[in-house]
Amino acid sequence: MSALDGLEVRRTTTAQQLADGLSERIMAGAFGPGDRLRESAIAAELGVARNTIREAVRILELTGLVRYEVNRGAVVIAPTKENVEALYTARERLETAAAARTPSSKQLDAITTAFDELVKATKTGDTGEIVDKDLVFHQRIVELLDSSRLDEFFAGLTKELRFYLTVLTKEEKPEEVVVEHQVILDAIRSGDRDKAVAEIRNHIDASVQRLEAML
Amino acid sequence: MSALDGLEVRRTTTAQQLADGLSERIMAGAFGPGDRLRESAIAAELGVARNTIREAVRILELTGLVRYEVNRGAVVIAPTKENVEALYTARERLETAAAARTPSSKQLDAITTAFDELVKATKTGDTGEIVDKDLVFHQRIVELLDSSRLDEFFAGLTKELRFYLTVLTKEEKPEEVVVEHQVILDAIRSGDRDKAVAEIRNHIDASVQRLEAML
DNA sequence: ACAGTTGAACTGTACTACAGTTCGTTCTCA
DNA sequence: TGAGAACGAACTGTAGTACAGTTCAACTGT
Numbered sequence: 001m002s003a004l005d006g007l008e009v010r011r012t013t014t015a016q017q018l019a020d021g022l023s024e025r026i027m028a029g030a031f032g033p034g035d036r037l038r039e040s041a042i043a044a045e046l047g048v049a050r051n052t053i054r055e056a057v058r059i060l061e062l063t064g065l066v067r068y069e070v071n072r073g074a075v076v077i078a079p080t081k082e083n084v085e086a087l088y089t090a091r092e093r094l095e096t097a098a099a100a101r102t103p104s105s106k107q108l109d110a111i112t113t114a115f116d117e118l119v120k121a122t123k124t125g126d127t128g129e130i131v132d133k134d135l136v137f138h139q140r141i142v143e144l145l146d147s148s149r150l151d152e153f154f155a156g157l158t159k160e161l162r163f164y165l166t167v168l169t170k171e172e173k174p175e176e177v178v179v180e181h182q183v184i185l186d187a188i189r190s191g192d193r194d195k196a197v198a199e200i201r202n203h204i205d206a207s208v209q210r211l212e213a214m215l
Numbered sequence: 216m217s218a219l220d221g222l223e224v225r226r227t228t229t230a231q232q233l234a235d236g237l238s239e240r241i242m243a244g245a246f247g248p249g250d251r252l253r254e255s256a257i258a259a260e261l262g263v264a265r266n267t268i269r270e271a272v273r274i275l276e277l278t279g280l281v282r283y284e285v286n287r288g289a290v291v292i293a294p295t296k297e298n299v300e301a302l303y304t305a306r307e308r309l310e311t312a313a314a315a316r317t318p319s320s321k322q323l324d325a326i327t328t329a330f331d332e333l334v335k336a337t338k339t340g341d342t343g344e345i346v347d348k349d350l351v352f353h354q355r356i357v358e359l360l361d362s363s364r365l366d367e368f369f370a371g372l373t374k375e376l377r378f379y380l381t382v383l384t385k386e387e388k389p390e391e392v393v394v395e396h397q398v399i400l401d402a403i404r405s406g407d408r409d410k411a412v413a414e415i416r417n418h419i420d421a422s423v424q425r426l427e428a429m430l
Numbered sequence: 431a432c433a434g435t436t437g438a439a440c441t442g443t444a445c446t447a448c449a450g451t452t453c454g455t456t457c458t459c460a
Numbered sequence: 461t462g463a464g465a466a467c468g469a470a471c472t473g474t475a476g477t478a479c480a481g482t483t484c485a486a487c488t489g490t
Contacts, residue, residue, distance in 0.1 A: 011285060012285065051266050051269075054266075054270065055269065055270075055273065058270065058273035058274075058277075059273075061273075061277065062273075070226060070227065086362065086363045086364050087364060089361065089362045089364070090363075090364035090365050090368075093312060093360050093362050093365060094365075097308060097312035145308050146304065147301065147304045147305045147308050148301045148304075148305075149301050149302065149304070149372070150308060150309075153305075153368050157364070
């Protein structure tokens with residue numbers, strides 16, 4: 001801990017801040033899936049130049065929240081059946097591969113802590129908070145793979161996942177959320193790798209099915 | 216097969232074309248790793264506006280070839296020890312997870328075909344060609360995961376890998392390349408999943424070690 | 431109903447301008 | 461002579477304007 005900790009002066013660009021802001025708004029539902037992001041409108045509203053908005057949107061593309069279509073600009077990704085399936089399949093492959101590995105004690109701690117925070121969040125009843133902690137829990141699982149690149153990739157998926165997870169979580173009782181994750185945590189802690197993999201597969205399959213039922 | 220197949224008019228933007236062009240040049244070594252991409256210079260040379268170059272470079276960032284640093288612009292990724300390790304670790308996790316799955320006969324065919332093409336390429340002696348086919352072979356393995364999102368992610372890694380692989384391939388006899396891959400193919404075809412995983416791990420470990428020896 | 435036309439809205443790209451950063455070089459003073 | 465300050469060129473980040481080409485929905489005439 002240095003005396004200068006946290007003293008950091010704007011190590012970021014306007015475009016990056018815009019990207020963050022837009023990202024939040026999109027997830028908050030200000031733009032529905034499939035909507036176009038109109039550059040001039042946004043630029044005018046936020047008081048920045050259009051090219052800056054364009055850069056921000058390129059950053060959003062990087063995080064997977066929007067896709068570019070030629071001459072139509074940026075479009076918010078839509079939760080088609082195919083998208084959801086592709087997303088959850090990738091998740092399943094990563095998490096099960098992760099669960100098949102032997103965790104270090106540090107990693108085990110991290111997962112346990114994440115679970116505790118999830119439990120705490122369910123008590124507040126704040127959906128956003130629950131979703132956040134839910135995602136962190138799964139991120140910690142993926143970290144068992146010991147691969148920074150895959151961690152980053154999963155973090156990208158996470159942004160999209162939050163979309164869907166928010167919907168799911170609103171439909172579900174907090175206790176259920178806790179139980180589902182408790183099972184996974186227990187399986188991992190028990191050292192029974194096959195069980196852990198199976199439980200994760202379960203959890204994800206169930207989510208996909210509930211999601212698709214809604215679409 | 217429609218009568219209109221292949222009839223497609225410029226379904227792409229200048230920025231995209233620039234990104235493709237720059238991408239090629241970077242891989243051909245026109246820019247060394249760690250070099251900065253100077254916007255005005257490139258814009259002037261190619262006769263396009265600076266903001267268009269900026270967009271092109273953002274696309275390059277998307278494919279992972281460059282990274283942005285605030286107030287320094289785009290920098291070609293450098294092959295530090297950490298980078299190489301992170302890249303190859305991700306590769307190893309994906310490919311071994313893939314090899315642990317049971318291939319469909321179609322997937323098996325695809326891998327076999329990829330191998331045959333690799334063999335053919337080694338006979339031409341053209342390094343670029345060999346590297347291409349090598350990468351395709353591994354891409355086919357990853358496709359065993361049945362996840363389009365992971366396929367795309369791996370394709371991204373591939374762009375970076377080509378860098379390193381070109382170096383490695385130049386140092387290696389074509390017959391060795393064939394043998395190394397033959398072993399993997401055989402293991403997969405034999406249905407012995409553990410062996411397949413082990414051989415892949417082997418192959419990748421060997422590559423990393425040779426690479427790091429060079430750095 | 432429907433093919434064709436039109437026009438507004440918007441994207442893709444170019445050009446200009448300037449403040450703020452970075453970084454190598456020169457200058458300064460001990 | 462050498463550490464550090466000051467300078468300046470080169471470049472990035474952002475703003476703003478302009479315009480050609482595309483999309484799309486409304487309008488038109490048949």
